[in-house]
Amino acid sequence: MVFWEMVFYLVAMVVYALAGGGLIYSFVFKNPRVVPKVTLLVAFGFMAQTIAIVARFNAIGHLPWSGHYEYALMGGWFIIAGTLFVGWQNKQLQCLAAGTVPLVLIMLGYGYMQNPALTPMAASLKTVWLYIHVYFAWLSFGAYSLAMAAGVVFLLKQKSEASAEPNPAYERFPSLGRLDELIFRYVVFGFITDTIMITAGGIWAKDLWGNYWAWDPVETWSLISWLTYGITIHLRVTFGWREKRLAWLAVAALSTVIICFFGVNLVVNTSLHVFQVR
Amino acid sequence: MFNKLLKKLSSLRFTILLICLLGLIFAIGLWVPQKRLLKTIYIEWQKNSPSLVAFLDALGLTTIYTSPITITLWLLFFLNLSLVLWQRWPIIKSRITLSNAKIADPATVGGYPFRNSYPLPGNLDGDTIIGLLRKNRYTVLGDASGFYGVKNRLAPIAFMLFHLSFFLILLGGMISIYTEFIGYIDLAQGESFQGELKRYNASPQPKMPEIGSPPSASFSVKSIVPRVVHNTPTGISVLLVDSRGKTHEVDINRPYSTDHTSFVFKHLGVAPLFVLKDASGREMERANFKLDVLRMKPDRFALSGYTFTATFYPDYVLEGGKRATRSMEFNNPMFFISVEQVGKKIADGLVPQNGVLEFAGYRLQLLDMPFWVRFYVVKQRGLSILYSGFAIAIIGVIWRLLFFRREIVGAVRDQDGVRCLVVAGRSEYYKNLAEDEFAKLFGDVLGN
Numbered sequence: 001m002v003f004w005e006m007v008f009y010l011v012a013m014v015v016y017a018l019a020g021g022g023l024i025y026s027f028v029f030k031n032p033r034v035v036p037k038v039t040l041l042v043a044f045g046f047m048a049q050t051i052a053i054v055a056r057f058n059a060i061g062h063l064p065w066s067g068h069y070e071y072a073l074m075g076g077w078f079i080i081a082g083t084l085f086v087g088w089q090n091k092q093l094q095c096l097a098a099g100t101v102p103l104v105l106i107m108l109g110y111g112y113m114q115n116p117a118l119t120p121m122a123a124s125l126k127t128v129w130l131y132i133h134v135y136f137a138w139l140s141f142g143a144y145s146l147a148m149a150a151g152v153v154f155l156l157k158q159k160s161e162a163s164a165e166p167n168p169a170y171e172r173f174p175s176l177g178r179l180d181e182l183i184f185r186y187v188v189f190g191f192i193t194d195t196i197m198i199t200a201g202g203i204w205a206k207d208l209w210g211n212y213w214a215w216d217p218v219e220t221w222s223l224i225s226w227l228t229y230g231i232t233i234h235l236r237v238t239f240g241w242r243e244k245r246l247a248w249l250a251v252a253a254l255s256t257v258i259i260c261f262f263g264v265n266l267v268v269n270t271s272l273h274v275f276q277v278r
Numbered sequence: 279m280f281n282k283l284l285k286k287l288s289s290l291r292f293t294i295l296l297i298c299l300l301g302l303i304f305a306i307g308l309w310v311p312q313k314r315l316l317k318t319i320y321i322e323w324q325k326n327s328p329s330l331v332a333f334l335d336a337l338g339l340t341t342i343y344t345s346p347i348t349i350t351l352w353l354l355f356f357l358n359l360s361l362v363l364w365q366r367w368p369i370i371k372s373r374i375t376l377s378n379a380k381i382a383d384p385a386t387v388g389g390y391p392f393r394n395s396y397p398l399p400g401n402l403d404g405d406t407i408i409g410l411l412r413k414n415r416y417t418v419l420g421d422a423s424g425f426y427g428v429k430n431r432l433a434p435i436a437f438m439l440f441h442l443s444f445f446l447i448l449l450g451g452m453i454s455i456y457t458e459f460i461g462y463i464d465l466a467q468g469e470s471f472q473g474e475l476k477r478y479n480a481s482p483q484p485k486m487p488e489i490g491s492p493p494s495a496s497f498s499v500k501s502i503v504p505r506v507v508h509n510t511p512t513g514i515s516v517l518l519v520d521s522r523g524k525t526h527e528v529d530i531n532r533p534y535s536t537d538h539t540s541f542v543f544k545h546l547g548v549a550p551l552f553v554l555k556d557a558s559g560r561e562m563e564r565a566n567f568k569l570d571v572l573r574m575k576p577d578r579f580a581l582s583g584y585t586f587t588a589t590f591y592p593d594y595v596l597e598g599g600k601r602a603t604r605s606m607e608f609n610n611p612m613f614f615i616s617v618e619q620v621g622k623k624i625a626d627g628l629v630p631q632n633g634v635l636e637f638a639g640y641r642l643q644l645l646d647m648p649f650w651v652r653f654y655v656v657k658q659r660g661l662s663i664l665y666s667g668f669a670i671a672i673i674g675v676i677w678r679l680l681f682f683r684r685e686i687v688g689a690v691r692d693q694d695g696v697r698c699l700v701v702a703g704r705s706e707y708y709k710n711l712a713e714d715e716f717a718k719l720f721g722d723v724l725g726n
Contacts (some may be wrong), residue, residue, distance in 0.1 A: 123505070123513040123530035142503050176709045184707065188679045195675050197666040207531050210460075210542040210656040212664065213451075215343050216316055220304045227301050231294055233679075237707065264308075 001116040003054035008048045009073070009112070015045030016080075016105045018023050023098040027156070030171040039087055039094045046080045049168060052143070053077060064119045065134045070117075071261060072111025076104040078138040079145045086146065092174045099149025111261065127155050129204030138198035143190030144229070144250075151250035154179040158244060179245050183250045184236055191229045198222055217264045226258035287354075288361035296355045303351065307342040310334060314341065317482075321617070356448060363441055372436040373683075378419055380426040384665040384687045389701035391709055392716045396724050406692040407699060410723045422690040425553075429684040432676060433706070441633075446667030453660025458487040459492045459539075464568050464678045466549035466650035470498035492656045493539035496521040502649040504546055506592075506607045510596055514543060516651055528651075538659050545652035548590055550613065550644055554581045568650040574603070585618045586642070594628075601628075611647060640642025682706040684715070698722065 001011070022038035025031065045058040053073060056064050064070035079100050153173055158168040159174070176183065200218070213219060232249050235241040241249065244260035281316065286292060311320045313335075320340065324331040331340065332335045339346030398407075404422015412420050416427035461484030463477055471477060473494045478484045486492065500517040516528040518541075525621045533540040545597040548571055567579040571590035578587050592605040593611035601614055616626035625637030635642040688701035701720060703711030 016361070056591045119508070119510050121510075121512065122461055123511050125512065127531040127622060128359055129531075132634070175710070181708045181711050188707075192672075192679060193677050202668065203665065204531075206540070207533055208542070210533070210540055212454075212661070215307065215312070217308050220308055224301045224304050227297050234290060234294060 001061045002055050002118065005052045005059070006116075006136070009054035009108070010053065010238075012045045012052060013108050013112075013177070015041055015048060016108070019045060019097065020101045020105055023095075023101065026169050027098065027167070030167050030169045033170045035094050035169075036091070039084070040096060042080065042097050043084055045128060045246050046084060049073070049077050049080065056118070060118050060121070065130055066122065066125055067119075068262065069111040069112035069116040072107040074105065074134075075138050075141055076107045076111075078142040079104050079107075082142040082146050083149070090174070092172060094180075095153050095173045096146055096149040099152040100145050103145055103148075107191070107262075118131070124208055127204060129200055132200040133197055133204055135201060135238040136193045140190040140193040140197055141257055141261065143186045143193060144254050147186035147250040148191060148254040150179055150183045150186060151247035154183065154247040155244065155251075158247075165195070176243065180246060183246055187229055187232055187250060187253075191226070191233060194222075194226050194229065198226060218260060220255065221260035221264050223261075225253075225260050228253045228256045280394075284361065284602070287358055288360070288365055293358050293362065296351055296358060300351055300355065302347075303342055303348050306339060309536050310339050310342065312340060312342065312483045313585065315342075346615075346699050358404070359441055363438060366437065370438060373434050374432055376417065376431070377420060378426075380428075380685075380687075381420045381424045382703040383424070384689055384700045387687055387702050389685065390685070390704045392701075392703040392705075392713050394701055394717070395693060396699045396720055398690065398699055399725065402724065406691070407688075407723055414719060415725070416684075416686070424689045425687070427686045427688070430681040433681055433683050434679035436674045439670055440678055443667045443671035443674055446663055446670060448667075450660040450662075450664025450667055452545040454658040454664060456488045457490045457659040458485065458539075458659070459487045459490075459655070459657040461492075461655045462544070462652055463498050463655055464547070464650055466566055466568055467499050467502045467648035469650075470496075472496045479652075482511065487657065490657075490659065493537060493655060495534075495536050495539055495541070497526070497534070499651070500525065502546075502651055504608070504649060506605075508526075509606045511606075514546060516543060528653075531724070533578070537657070538579060538661075539655060539657040541653040541655055543651055544654045545570075547650045547652070548572065548611075549650040550588075551648070552579075552581060552582075552586075553643045553645055555641045555643065559641075562640070564645075566648075572606075581642070582640075583619070584637075584640075587616045588616070589614045594630075611646065615642065617642070679707075684712065686716070 015242065019038050019041040022034055022041065026034040026038065043234075052056055053064060058075070064074050083097050083100045086096060095158055154176060156236070157170040157179065158175055161171045173179070201222070206212040206220075232241075232253055235249065290572055311323055313320050320331075324722050331642070334340050334350055338347060341551055342348060365460045384390070408418050408427075411425075411427050414429070416429045417431055418425050418427040420426055438445065461478035462482065463471065463479060473492070473496055475484070475492060484492075497518040497520045501515070502517075503515045504511065505513040505515070506543055508653070511530075513529055518528060518534055520526065525538065526527070528534045528541060533542040535541075538572045548566055549566045549568050551653070552562065554562045556562055556609050565581065569577040569588055569590070571577045571588060572592070574589070576587050576589040578585060580586070589601075591601060591610075591612045591614070593605040593609040595602055595604045595609050602635065603692050604610075610626050611631065613629045615629050617635070617639075625635065627635045627637070629635050629644045631644055631647050633644055668711075684703065684705045685700055686703040688699060691698055691700050699720070701716070703712065703716040705715070
């Protein structure tokens with residue numbers, strides 16, 4: 001880690017922690033006016049994170065694409081970028097930060113504990129397929145995270161609306177019907193990018209390892225994750241699973257992606273996807 | 279009875295059940311060491327828990343990806359997929375067919391949740407509205423008295439395309455499995471290879487194809503140059519010259535491909551040229567040895583009845599009286615060699631390039647220090663079919679899920695003496711979001 005990277009990485013973490021606190025405050029104390037200010041805070045944290053990425057890029061000469069630390073740094077950036085983008089497009093969706101900011105905060109904390117050392121890009125990563133594979137991986141993770149966040153907001157809002165005294169903080173959020181469709185829309189976006197990611201990974205694997213598919217633990221989990229979201233789409237389109245059931249599915253399905261990115265290497269050391277690549 | 283079974287086999291519930299079971303099988307495969315994929319771990323585990331492993335072996339859980347249960351599930355999955363596609367095709371055909379029968383009364387038509395009525399400005403007639411809808415990529419049938427419009431009419435075909443791509447992937451996958459040859463070969467700088475089967479490493483044993491022949495490549499290794507920066511291997515350049523004299527560069531991520539065969543770089547080693555001379559300077563023996571020493575583990579070789587154990591230091595340094603390497607860069611390559619005769623150590627010492635180790639009246643000279651590489655050789659056919667399947671899957675999923683159908687029915691009518699455009703609309707997947715889209719569409723069309 002170079003000095004300015006570390007400074008801005010920590011600034012981003014502190015700012016996201018404050019923003020997360022602000023969002024919890026707005027929900028618990030029924031104060032929806034805080035949300036736009038918190039969104040500004042998230043944007044500030046995002047800028048700090050971007051500077052940290054630029055500082056690292058400056059030091060190593062390539063975008064941070066490999067290793068758990070770099071995955072947390074770059075992946076968190078994609079998730080926050082997605083959150084800010086949808087919040088900028090539709091003010092009602094600023095609330096999605098309630099789901100994504102804590103997730104990114106945990107990712108950054110975890111990444112910091114891993115391997116932030118500066119390393120030249122390993123030979124195995126010097127290919128255009130890295131950018132396609134990893135870029136679409138992060139797009140899908142970002143979209144699935146937004147689906148999870150929309151699911152959480154849906155469940156909270158539905159619970160609030162069913163109570164005798166609905167929390168006014170939720171009035172700023174989109175209607176339940178719209179949230180339900182947004183969950184599906186994010187899942188669809190994630191599924192498409194996930195499909196591209198797996199395909200690009202297969203083609204890359206053929207050149208790098210000699211086989212397009214080797215039942216590697218990360219490959220297998222990514223297939224499980226893809227199937228899980230495929231089932232989610234089928235359940236929604238064919239069986240009409242909507243609202244509460246879809247929201248729970250979006251929340252639960254994200255666990256397969258988290259396991260794929262961070263969990264597999266914790267429990268098995270036989271994966272060719274050595275995220276701690278050197 | 280048969281119809282009932284067919285109905286069950288073609289149901290989407292069955293599809294979901296099969297996908298869940300396959301997902302479960304894949305998850306089990308991650309936790310239970312697989313015989314083929316994790317041979318060393320499996321053998322170790324078998325030693326420690328023979329009865330448990332025997333039990334899991336009997337259930338096929340240690341070869342789970344090719345076990346009869348998994349193959350049965352895959353067969354059922356593709357049977358289910360075929361039946362679903364067969365049943366869906368007439369529905370898809372009717373959905374994409376354009377017919378005047380689809381023109382309906384927007385005020386009473388069922389299944390169109392979005393309904394609205396817009397007063398028309400004086401200068402806007404029905405034909406202009408239809409023209410504007412066409413500009414918005416709607417295919418429109420009918421006229422101002424009643425019309426039907428559809429955007430992304432052919433989207434349901436993408437459903438077929440996406441699911442048919444699975445069959446291409448299956449076909450490509452099956453061809454690649456049955457025509458697959460896998461072997462490892464170690465080649466040092468200067469060595470030639472003519473495709474001889476006996477040259478492949480004995481362990482792991484080469485896997486011969488069920489259909490077709492082993493690779494028929496022919497080339498020689500011109501040079502091997504590894505690149506290491508700060509302990510990170512940043513690349514390798516292996517130059518091969520084929521039988522026509524053409525040079526090919528192999529690098530990580532860039533295998534040498536010929537005749538459906540890929541030579542993938544897997545491993546690097548040092549292949550030093552040692553010469554053993556007696557006290558009078560007469561050459562006793564000389565040989566290149568492919569030593570696997572780059573992981574800081576010693577390797578052994580034998581010359582004229584002596585056994586030599588060699589440890590390699592790419593960037594040799596003496597640290598606190600101990601031999602070490604500063605980095606994995608080849609800045610100061612050095613061997614530490616210990617000599618044994620009938621199991622008894624008789625000498626040891628450091629040997630740089632062109633250096634000499636003297637022992638028992640002999641001189642072991644290190645003349646050259648080229649490298650050797652291990653290639654993972656894999657020959658497979660059917661990859662173009664497989665990749666076509668991947669491409670079609672991507673096209674299908676994007677087309678089906680992003681370019682979904684929107685349908686509208688409408689008519690220009692007088693309502694309470696005001697000329698109005700009465701419309702009803704529906705969209706696949708989304709109701710609320712489509713309502714916004716329809717409101718915007720008609721706002722744009724009517725110039726509001």
